[in-house]
Amino acid sequence: MGERWIKSSERILERIKRIEEVEDKDRLDYVRDIRFLLSALHRSLVGWIQWVNNPDVMARFSREELDSIAKRISEFTRSFIEYDIEATKAGIEKNLEVRRRESGEEVFYI
Numbered sequence: 001m002g003e004r005w006i007k008s009s010e011r012i013l014e015r016i017k018r019i020e021e022v023e024d025k026d027r028l029d030y031v032r033d034i035r036f037l038l039s040a041l042h043r044s045l046v047g048w049i050q051w052v053n054n055p056d057v058m059a060r061f062s063r064e065e066l067d068s069i070a071k072r073i074s075e076f077t078r079s080f081i082e083y084d085i086e087a088t089k090a091g092i093e094k095n096l097e098v099r100r101r102e103s104g105e106e107v108f109y110i
Helices: 002-021 027-052 064-103
Strands: none
Touching: 002 064
16 A cells, blocks of 8 residues: 555656646636645545554654654644635635625625
């Protein structure tokens, strides 16, 4: 499993690189790329969760290795959640604007 996982992950990284190199994308290209990127992230997270939930795997890491892993994951998780909040706020505003235009009224959320 480990070698196949690595090979598959390397192919995903190659595709991400190709995605990043493409210029002059249309809206559908961006949606397709975002969907792929989130699916790749999901795949990786599922793998990590399987590892963390397996005491036999986790027992093989030293305290220092676990500390390093936790710090690294904390950094990008915090960054992702901060971006998620920004994107959600922007999405809420876009939804409010659509509702305002459709109804001709102001919409308030409490």
